[in-house]
Amino acid sequence: MATLIKKKVIFSHIVKYVNRSTKRLSSHFTYFPDNEAPVQGETTQMNMMQAINNAMDITLREDPSAVLFGEDVGFGGVFRCALGLQEKYGKDRVFNTPLCEQGIAGFGIGMATTGANVIAEIQFADYIFPAFDQLVNEAAKARYRSGGQWGCGLTVRAPAAAVGHGGLYHSQSPEAFFAHAPGLKVVIPRGPITAKGLLLACTQSPDPCVFLEPKVLYRAAAEPVPTETYTLPLGKAQVLREGSSATLIGWGTQVHVLLEVAQTAEQQLGVKCEVIDLMSILPWDQETVFNSVRKTGRCLVSHEAPLTSGFGAEIAASVQEECFLHLEAPVSRVCGWDAPFPHVFEPLYLPTKHRVYHELTKLLEY
Amino acid sequence: MALSVCIRAVRRSCVARAVTAVRLSTHSEPSLQNGAKVAAFPGAKAPYVNEMKILNENSYDPIPIYRVMDSNGDIIDSREEPDIDRETLINMYKTMVQMNQMDKILYESQRQGRISFYMTNYGEEGIHVGSAAALTPKDLVYAQYRELGVLLFRGMTVSELINQCYGNHEDPGKGRQMPVHYGSKQRNIVTISSPLATQMPQAVGAAYAFKRSADRDRVVICYFGEGAASEGDAHAALNFAATLECPVILFCRNNGYAISTPSREQYRGDGIAARGPALGLHTIRVDGTDALAVYNATARARELALQNKPVLIEAMSYRVGHHSTSDDSTAYRPLEEIQQWSKDENSIQKLRLYLERKGLWSEEAEKAAAKDARDLVMRTMQNAEKKKKPHWKEMLEDVYYDMPPHIQKQMKQMEEHLKKYGDKYPMDQYQNE
Numbered sequence: 198m199a200t201l202i203k204k205k206v207i208f209s210h211i212v213k214y215v216n217r218s219t220k221r222l223s224s225h226f227t228y229f230p231d232n233e234a235p236v237q238g239e240t241t242q243m244n245m246m247q248a249i250n251n252a253m254d255i256t257l258r259e260d261p262s263a264v265l266f267g268e269d270v271g272f273g274g275v276f277r278c279a280l281g282l283q284e285k286y287g288k289d290r291v292f293n294t295p296l297c298e299q300g301i302a303g304f305g306i307g308m309a310t311t312g313a314n315v316i317a318e319i320q321f322a323d324y325i326f327p328a329f330d331q332l333v334n335e336a337a338k339a340r341y342r343s344g345g346q347w348g349c350g351l352t353v354r355a356p357a358a359a360v361g362h363g364g365l366y367h368s369q370s371p372e373a374f375f376a377h378a379p380g381l382k383v384v385i386p387r388g389p390i391t392a393k394g395l396l397l398a399c400t401q402s403p404d405p406c407v408f409l410e411p412k413v414l415y416r417a418a419a420e421p422v423p424t425e426t427y428t429l430p431l432g433k434a435q436v437l438r439e440g441s442s443a444t445l446i447g448w449g450t451q452v453h454v455l456l457e458v459a460q461t462a463e464q465q466l467g468v469k470c471e472v473i474d475l476m477s478i479l480p481w482d483q484e485t486v487f488n489s490v491r492k493t494g495r496c497l498v499s500h501e502a503p504l505t506s507g508f509g510a511e512i513a514a515s516v517q518e519e520c521f522l523h524l525e526a527p528v529s530r531v532c533g534w535d536a537p538f539p540h541v542f543e544p545l546y547l548p549t550k551h552r553v554y555h556e557l558t559k560l561l562e563y
Numbered sequence: 564m565a566l567s568v569c570i571r572a573v574r575r576s577c578v579a580r581a582v583t584a585v586r587l588s589t590h591s592e593p594s595l596q597n598g599a600k601v602a603a604f605p606g607a608k609a610p611y612v613n614e615m616k617i618l619n620e621n622s623y624d625p626i627p628i629y630r631v632m633d634s635n636g637d638i639i640d641s642r643e644e645p646d647i648d649r650e651t652l653i654n655m656y657k658t659m660v661q662m663n664q665m666d667k668i669l670y671e672s673q674r675q676g677r678i679s680f681y682m683t684n685y686g687e688e689g690i691h692v693g694s695a696a697a698l699t700p701k702d703l704v705y706a707q708y709r710e711l712g713v714l715l716f717r718g719m720t721v722s723e724l725i726n727q728c729y730g731n732h733e734d735p736g737k738g739r740q741m742p743v744h745y746g747s748k749q750r751n752i753v754t755i756s757s758p759l760a761t762q763m764p765q766a767v768g769a770a771y772a773f774k775r776s777a778d779r780d781r782v783v784i785c786y787f788g789e790g791a792a793s794e795g796d797a798h799a800a801l802n803f804a805a806t807l808e809c810p811v812i813l814f815c816r817n818n819g820y821a822i823s824t825p826s827r828e829q830y831r832g833d834g835i836a837a838r839g840p841a842l843g844l845h846t847i848r849v850d851g852t853d854a855l856a857v858y859n860a861t862a863r864a865r866e867l868a869l870q871n872k873p874v875l876i877e878a879m880s881y882r883v884g885h886h887s888t889s890d891d892s893t894a895y896r897p898l899e900e901i902q903q904w905s906k907d908e909n910s911i912q913k914l915r916l917y918l919e920r921k922g923l924w925s926e927e928a929e930k931a932a933a934k935d936a937r938d939l940v941m942r943t944m945q946n947a948e949k950k951k952k953p954h955w956k957e958m959l960e961d962v963y964y965d966m967p968p969h970i971q972k973q974m975k976q977m978e979e980h981l982k983k984y985g986d987k988y989p990m991d992q993y994q995n996e
Binding site for chain 2: 262295303304307309310330334341348379382402403404432481483
């Protein structure tokens, strides 16, 4: 009996330990693959890294002026997004630069000034700040200050957002810093299909684009991606799930958190929530958002970046201005806390499905 | 298992290190340590030495200043006299006269409140015309803001430049930037912006694009002051230019001051030129008051750049004028110093004496040129002043290639506002429809 109890205690310890590690280590979201392809035709199963690689491959293949560069891009990049491209297109088109973000951005702007199609990589979005001056004061203002004489069709790619253990400098979501810079386009995909379509749209855009890639999706997200060339429009959101009780707005990884919350809310509360992937942060699709909120009367915005002056603030203010008479409750924001992104506290820092669900129930009961 | 392997590996490397330490203490020949005279570290190719020596700013001789003319406009070594045709030489000198007249009159007009801001080019005329004459119109120019002579020599008209200063509807920049922020796509001059040194890595990128393009007979020249060279972007540019082998000339105007900060407080090394070889660039230091020396250095630099060998030129000069119209430089430097540089080492005077000796210039020509230049500036200013500013809607154009809906909405808001409150704004100064 005693041994049995002892065994039981040990077993329960193990279960507790495993449960705890699962809670700690499991990703904070479930990936919802895209069901509909944006174009007809052949598809290939790709994860997001492969879809991005495919988009850059197409750009380099179709535009002889196109180049790709950054830190460690030559051997394929630390996230393997540039894999095989240097072998295919040569060292003068896919190359390493010295380790200097302001140099990468400035160099890219200069190339774009001559009309070249430029894709520059910043290794992590957390390290884009040394290039902030070049992007905000130079790239964003190049067309305006020259009276339209000189443009800057530059695309800057950067892995962004939470990855489970990235701590302060491998987890940031800096979109709101750039959303305050007229002249820039800021774009964030939610998976392979959107990554390819939006990245190709960025490379074809005559305006400078900051393309933030949620790095946790590079391998976690896979779906059938059309093999041919296609673009998704910049400045346009997508309604991923229709509903009438509340509008949930997010982008990047957080879209999948919102989709799961909408599913749970339907199962447990019997309410249908509309889920919108904003995709373009600047310029953002006000029309789609306002139409949805006018219909549902309730709005919840959720992002990984800190609450204060996050892009959710811009959405909340605009929604109250445009949908005032339709709102049944104050706009709710579920975001990262106003602290640097922490290492061991990540599970408590993120706007988890539980936090979003909790706020949604309050929003519905208001 | 993995852990024990790891520990074993660490132990082994400790042993190896101990052995090396013993060997080092015996002061054996460097060549015996790795079987070669030059160490095999991937980061540098250098021999070992056994004597410790820490280098400082005096470890190298200062880079000498290349000059062709003395202060009387006499050629010092006839082999160095450049072969420039008469017409170009006269054009170079006339450009100096023109920029001087423009500086004088626009500086005064700022003092009278007719334009909001101005920056003169006094003391740096030789740099401008010497370098500009050594380039071709296809070469792309990135300027900082004190390069008026380069723009004039390139063919930017006095009227284009003055319209920019007034921000009237004929300004190619549509009145959006402060005065002296010129630019001309047609003349291959990238529009100037205020943030210092940002143009430097951009110039390198543009040069890289030229290297890849079908037309290989083009270089990029990028001007910057010695103060701007302290910015991080300057370091980025020098390093990127070297490692990516770009056809670019990085041209530093070292005039001794960054606003009130003397170069002594800007750096402690041998100026900007010494940084060139340190970063793997071809480098020359030149007398910036000597237009012919600047011409020679730039022409040679252009040849090297076309072979994808980027060049750093440091042209020494003295900023004779105030930093800008918002600055009184006598607050931080003695008047005598300014006078000395404007008299003894005056770049306009030097080129004039040279031309006179060659029989290409005279007192009468001088008077006529100065009068023509002054009249042109006066006439252009009077015209520029009469022209209206662009339509207010230009305020919201060109932010993007296409105007996004949110900016369209803001334009409508402003339109509605002006319908009601238009009388509160200086609408008569702007063009209508």
